[in-house]
Amino acid sequence: MATLESPLVRVERGSLQPKIIGLYQQLFKEGAKAPETDGFWVEFFILKANPSAFSVILEGFSAEDLLQMQGIAQTVFTRGVRSLSDSNPAIVANAMDTLTILIREILAKQFTSSEVITVLVGLDRVDREFMEFVDALERIMRTGSTKLRIAALRATLSTVCCTYKTSLINFFIQRDLFPVLVQIIYDDATTSHTFEAFVLLGVLSNYDKLEAYNPYQTRLADFVDESVMQKIVVAIGRICKEAREEYIAVADDAADGFSLESMFSSYSGLARRAKSALLQQDPQMTANSALAQLPPLSATILLATSNFVQANKFFSQVLIETKTVAQEETPFGSYLSLSSYLLQHQHRSERHACYARLAMLVHRILVEDPVAMQKLVSIECRSSMRLCRQRQPCLPFVKGERFLIEGILDTLIGAVDHNMKRALDVPMYILAIGTIQRIISQLKRLRIRLKYHWSELWKSIFSFLRFITVSSEHLRGIQGMSILIDDTIRVLVLAFSAGEAFLSGAADYDDLFYKLIETGQLLTKLSTVYDMPREHSSIGTLISISEHYHNLIKERSMFSSGHLSSEQVSDIIKSGYDTLSISAQQGIDYWDRYRESDERVFLKRIGWVAVVDAQELLGRKLLPNVDTSNAIVTNGNGIYVGNGSEH
Known part of the structure; x- marks a missing residue:
């Protein structure tokens, strides 16, 4: 008698999977042909898309495989674009998800630009069908429901990033998306996605x-809507603040002291995810490893910020002036804060x-603009700023609100102090020193005597000169070193010749001379190892000042026993002004204005870095949500503006 199987016994029936995955597999298999019946495609796009499964299937094919399947890929693209015009929102959403993954995975293969077009849409139909695709995305962003508008925005950002190095991006350049992106930023229903719109x-x-x-570029230059600009600025400030918190999570550099023991005290974000494993390692190595992964991907917003600042002076002013109520740190203060950690x-x-x-x-562009510079030293635009203190030596901690120009100077000092190495980043140092020169020159022209820890700036510059002197054997052959040295010396000559116009008082001026005297024979050694002519040159001017005071000190020492005290040296400095002659250097306080063409190579490189980061954010679904709909902001005069409910 046969044994009956108990109905209580579990029988494996195989795993169930969403039907759409079966359709993906049915489409993309060797030898398959694209279905021509409308019924298949109605079902295909009405079923909820499964982006992760579709992505895995496409990843499994080589570029050669996809070339063989171009008929299928083209049909999916064409049918998907048609579905973007469907009256059913679910079909539109599924079509966008499908097209986004299809484009991303095809562009990820090692295709030439023409091969991409061949696989995706066909060379003979690309103009018509891809433009139809771009038009559909623009229409959905403009007229769709809130959910569809955001989906279309992300699909557009993904496609633009994927096609950035192909000719397909020109369809987005030709189709003016500026108005619809501004509308997304402005509308309260979508303004929380300002980040994506502005990055795009x-x-x-x-x-x-x-x-x-x-x-x-023309659109950015001509734009004048202050309310939209303020929403963008608020978003920039919040993104910068969140990015800064990633650094602080690795090493809390609060003013009350930083130590390796406190390094993990407030772990969050990236650091928290690996905390248990990291704590078993060396703290310094752990911190270095975590810091090397920064800044976070959201730093991609800095590209759009730079482009807007370069193109539009009014935006620069709004960036500096905007304040959010009940926040001591302004958006630009947060920008400077992140800058200090980056540098x-x-x-x-x-x-x-x-x-x-x-x-x-951005710092350089702002300080070169006389109007922006006025605001950087304005009382109304002051802000608190948490500047990086993660590396020694640290600048003096200043509590409360400060002039924004002080924050810029502090970030530049940090850049000079903490990046000295044999493989010196000469272009970065030229930019940092050049920006310092521009700040001093502008302060001189505006006759603004800034109360600032100038002593730290002079200490930083002389330390840098000492470093390049000692390391001359390694640095002498680096391209641009002669320009960098000359620019650095010019900053000091400008300070000595015009110090009374921008230093806060006599004590600051005396300290500058004291710092020069302390350097001893440094400048002479510098001029020797780098073969710098002294006659009618900036280095010759500094050496003559140094020799003037060393002769005075030598004379005084003959009548004193032992070494001179610091007070006696200070007296010599004051008395030496009467007999000191500083030869005026022609054009010492002039400089060339910023030109984008000078940064051509760099701007291409950073453009690609920002695109890759934006792609990564989309792929990992880490896009930050920045709600500016209820942000009450004020301009530099304290007048409430924007869409806040309280006025």
């Missing part, structure tokens, strides 16, 4: 802008260095 605007405006006409750690990776240089370029 940055990528589009950066593309090929120095080789061909870019309409987004102190810029040596850790090429990516780090790119974002640090981009932040510093």
Whole structure:
């Protein structure tokens, strides 16, 4: 008699999977042909898309495989674009998900630009069908439901990033998306996605802008809507603040002291995820490893910020002036804060260095503009700023609100102090020193005597001169070193010749001379090892000042027993002014204005870095949500503006 199987016994029936996955597999298999019946495609796009499963299937094919399956890929693309016009929101959403993954995975293969077009849409139909795709995305961003508008925004950002190095991006350049992106930023229903819209605007405006006409550059230059600008500035400030917190999570550098023991006291974000494993390792190595992974991917917003500042002086003013109520740190204060962390750690990776240089370029552009410079030294625009103190030596901690120009100077000092190495980043130092020169020159012209810890600046510059003197054997052959040295010396000559116009008082001026006297024979050694002529030159002027005071000190020492005290040296400095003659250097306080063409290579490199980071954010679904709909902001005069409910 046969044994009956108990109905209680579990029988494996095989795992169930969503039907859409079966359709993906049915489509993309060897020898398959694209179905021609409308019924298949109605079902395909009405089923909820499974982006992760679709991505895995496409990843399994080589570039050669996809070339063989071009008919299927083209049909999916064409049918998907048609579905973007469907009246059913679910079908539209599924079509966008499908097209986004299809484009991303095809572009990830090692295809030439023409091969990409061949696989995706076909060379003979690309103009018509891809433009239809771009038009559909624009229409959905403009007229769709809130959910669909955001989905279309992300699909557009993903596609633009994927096609950045192909000719397909030109369809997005030709189709003016600026108005719809501004509308997304402005509308309360979508303003929390200002980050994505602004990053997309940055990528589009950066593309090929120095080789061909870019309409987004013109749009940025002509834009005057202050309320939209303020929403963007608030978003920039919040993103910068969150990015700074990633650094603090690795090593809390609060003013009350920083130590390796406190390094993990407030772990969050990236550090928290690996805390248990990291604590078993050496703390310093752990911190270095974590810091090397920074800045976070959201730093991609710095590209759009730089493009807007370069193109639009009014935006620069709004960036500086905007304040959020009940926040001591203004958005630009947060920007300076992140800049300080970027610049102190810029040596850790090429990516780090790119974002640090981009932040510093914004500093330079702002201080070169007389109107922006006025606001950087305005009482109304002051802000508190948490500046990086993660590496020794640290600058004096200043509590409360400060002039924004002080924050810029502090970040530049940090850049000079913490990146000295044999493989010196000469372009970065030229930019940092050049920006310092511009600040001093502007302060002189404006006759603004800034109360600032100038002693720290002179200490930093003389330390740098000492470093390049000692390391001359390794640095002498680096391109641009002669320019860097000359620029550094010119800063000091400018300070000695015009100190009374921008230093806060006699004590600061005396300290400058004291710092020079302390250097001893440094300048003479510097001029010797780098073969610098002394006649009618900046280095010759400094050496003559130094020799003047050393002769006075030598004379006084003949009538004193032992070494002179610091008070006696100070007396000599004051008395030596009467007999000191500083030869005026022609054009010592003049400089060339910033030109984007001078940064052509760098701007291409940072453009790609920002695109890769934006792609990574989309792929990992880590896009930050920055709600500016209820942000009450004020301009530099304290007048409430924006869409806040309280006025």
